Structures are given as C-alpha cells and as structure tokens.
Amino acid sequence: MATIDLGKIKFNWRGTYAGGTAYVPDDVVYYVDGSVGSSYMCVANTTGNAPSSGGTPHASWEYLAKGQATSPTTTQGDLIVRGASADERLAIGAAGKALKVNASANGLEYGDAGAWTVIASGSGPGAASINIDNIFSDTYYFYKLYYSWAEDDWVKVRYIKADGSIESGNVYLHSGSYTKENSAGGPSRAGHTNANYGFYNYWDSADNCPSICEVFYVNPYSSTKETIDFFQATQVGGTTLYHHHGSNCNMNAYAVRGVQFFGQGGDNFTSANFKYLVLGAKV
Amino acid sequence: MKKATLQTDGTWKVETMSSDEEKDYNDCAASAKTLKEELIASAAKKETDKAAATTKLKALGLTDDEIAALYG
Numbered sequence: 402m403a404t405i406d407l408g409k410i411k412f413n414w415r416g417t418y419a420g421g422t423a424y425v426p427d428d429v430v431y432y433v434d435g436s437v438g439s440s441y442m443c444v445a446n447t448t449g450n451a452p453s454s455g456g457t458p459h460a461s462w463e464y465l466a467k468g469q470a471t472s473p474t475t476t477q478g479d480l481i482v483r484g485a486s487a488d489e490r491l492a493i494g495a496a497g498k499a500l501k502v503n504a505s506a507n508g509l510e511y512g513d514a515g516a517w518t519v520i521a522s523g524s525g526p527g528a529a530s531i532n533i534d535n536i537f538s539d540t541y542y543f544y545k546l547y548y549s550w551a552e553d554d555w556v557k558v559r560y561i562k563a564d565g566s567i568e569s570g571n572v573y574l575h576s577g578s579y580t581k582e583n584s585a586g587g588p589s590r591a592g593h594t595n596a597n598y599g600f601y602n603y604w605d606s607a608d609n610c611p612s613i614c615e616v617f618y619v620n621p622y623s624s625t626k627e628t629i630d631f632f633q634a635t636q637v638g639g640t641t642l643y644h645h646h647g648s649n650c651n652m653n654a655y656a657v658r659g660v661q662f663f664g665q666g667g668d669n670f671t672s673a674n675f676k677y678l679v680l681g682a683k684v
Numbered sequence: 685m686k687k688a689t690l691q692t693d694g695t696w697k698v699e700t701m702s703s704d705e706e707k708d709y710n711d712c713a714a715s716a717k718t719l720k721e722e723l724i725a726s727a728a729k730k731e732t733d734k735a736a737a738t739t740k741l742k743a744l745g746l747t748d749d750e751i752a753a754l755y756g
Contacts, residue, residue: 526696
C-alpha cells in the first residue's frame with residue numbers, strides 16, 4: 402500500500418497582528434492587549450478585528466497561549482490594584498499613612514486612618530525646658546496632647562507663636578479645681594490671672610508615680626482666635642492622690658504652633674521620665 | 685541649664701539656656717512657689733475654719749450628720 406508523506410502539520414504563523422491584513426482560520430498571530438502579550442489563533446476569516454480588547458477575545462480569534470501582564474510597580478512597597486479596566490500601580494504612601502478606600506469608594510489610596518492622627522510622639526531630651534514645636538497647623542482643627550512625667554515636679558506651659566517665639570508676657574489666665582484623697586483639704590480651686598505661664602499638672606508627683614495628663618486644644622493655629630486649652634491631670638504625692646482639671650487661656654488672638662513645658666528647680670524632662678503623644682483631627 | 689526644641693524630623697535640638705532664659709525660668713519658679721504656698725495656706729486655713737465651725741455647731745446641739753449635711 403502506498404504511503405503518502407504529509408510533511409509537517411503546523412499552524413500558519415503570521416507574526417505580529419496587523420490591522421490591514423486578512424486572516425483565515427488557523428493563522429496564528431502575536432498581539433499585545435493592554436500590557437498583556439498573547440498568541441491567538443484565527444477561527445474565522447477576519448480583517449481589521451484585533452484579536453482581543455480588554456482581555457476579551459474577538460469572535461474571530463481564540464487564545465492560543467495567553468500571556469501575563471507585566472508588573473506596573475516601580476518602587477519597593479508599591480502595590481498592584483485594579484484600576485478602571487486593568488491592574489495599576491499604587492505607589493507606596495508616606496511614612497505613617499494608612500491604606501484606605503477613597504472618597505468615591507472605587508479605589509484605594511494612602512492617607513490618615515481613623516479620626517485621630519499621630520502628629521508627634523517621643524521621650525524627653527534631657528532638658529529643663531522643652532519646646533514641643535510645630536505640632537499645630539492648619540491641617541487639623543482639634544488636638545490632644547498626652548504626657549506622663551515621673552518627677553516630683555509640676556508642669557508649667559507657655560504657647561509658641563507661629564513665628565517660633567515663645568509667649569512669655571503676662572497674658573495667661575488659668576482656672577482649675579482639684580480634689581485629693583487620703584489627705585485633709587480640698588476640693589478647692591487653683592488659678593491665677595495675668596501670669597506669664599499656664600500650668601497643667603499642678604501638684605508634685607513622685608518619681609516612681611508619674612503625673613499623667615491629657616490636654617485638649619481647638620484650632621490653636623487660628624490667627625483670629627485666642628488659644629485656650631482644657632486639661633485634666635492626676636498625680637500622687639506621698640500618699641495623697643490628686644486630680645486636677647482646668648483651663649489655660651492666652652488672652653491674645655494669634656496663631657500658636659506649639660507649647661513650651663518647664664518645671665521647677667531645674668528638673669529635667671528626660672527619656673526615662675517623660676513621654677508624650679500629640680494627636681490631630683479634622684472637623 | 686538646658687533647653688530643647690522639637691525638630692520637624694522628630695528629634696530634639698538641645699542647647700544651653702541664655703542667661704536671660706535661665707533668669708526667666710528661675711523667676712517663674714519663684715512666682716509659682718509663692719502661688720502654691722498661698723494656695724496651700726488658703727486650703728489649710730479653710731480646714732482650720734471648718735474644724736472651728738464644726739465645734740461651734742456641735743455646741744449649738746447639731747449632730748455630726750446634720751453638720752455633714754450642711755457641708756455638703
């Protein structure tokens with residue numbers, strides 16, 4: 402019986418797809434759809450119909466071997482997210498920022514997470530007077546400052562103006578009250594008028610029992626509003642527990658960008674005895 | 685005496701206080717000490733007055749509960 406040699410049976414390789422070329426079944430082309438390069442096999446006569454669009458093959462074509470999209474990332478920490486029609490690069494965010502859904506709820510972005518954002522935090526530098534500077538700005542409206550100071554001392558405060566100078570005039574008004582337990586005296590009030598400082602934790606605390614304080618500020622960077630704060634603090638002196646709450650007011654309207662803390666008798670704010678945290682929130 | 689200012693990168697810049705700044709610090713400490721002594725003296729006087737008033741009220745025949753009610 403005669404043998405017929407059919408030769409090699411193979412696809413008809415047509416190279417890279419061209420829009421003006423007529424293709425017939427079993428033609429095979431290479432085509433890049435978006436960023437994905439694939440090979441396609443023609444299944445019906447066609448001219449001018451790209452093999453696929455947005456990842457979907459045209460009716461005249463079928464995938465022979467589908468490629469993989471090249472990564473859109475360029476930098477360590479980048480993420481790949483789905484965009485409107487294809488994967489996209491989301492660049493790494495700034496330090497301290499969190500990943501969240503955008504305002505249109507159709508994508509991701511880096512930004513501030515939660516209501517309160519950490520503006521500054523740390524320990525004392527080993528100084529009798531510390532300027533916790535550049536913590537207030539137009540970025541946030543509400544601020545909270547927390548601190549603890551394990552020192553037999555109390556914290557006086559002055560405001561730092563927008564130009565960096567410290568308000569040391571007789572412009573501070575303080576009003577507060579305190580209660581104490583395990584000791585005679587109190588509850589009572591504590592305050593002063595036209596002093597050149599305000600104060601937060603008033604009563605001495607013990608070195609092994611830090612005074613702790615929370616201070617609240619509203620829009621201190623406003624140039625047209627007086628700066629006012631509200632605080633509450635607690636500390637132990639000897640065997641007496643004190644709770645002090647009150648307010649300080651700077652009787653001048655100008656922008657305040659930070660606070661100066663200082664104590665009595667040269668006691669230092671050190672890395673061992675002083676910790677602080679500043680938070681900001683928008684309206 | 686040292687002073688320190690928080691920098692935008694989160695570090696502290698520590699410097700020696702000027703003579704004027706050190707004087708201001710000490711002046712504030714002195715005025716605060718006076719303020720506090722006045723407050724403590726005022727609180728102590730209040731306690732003394734309260735004890736004296738209690739003694740007088742008892743002499744008038746008020747019970748301890750009645751006196752406590754007056755003080756709130």
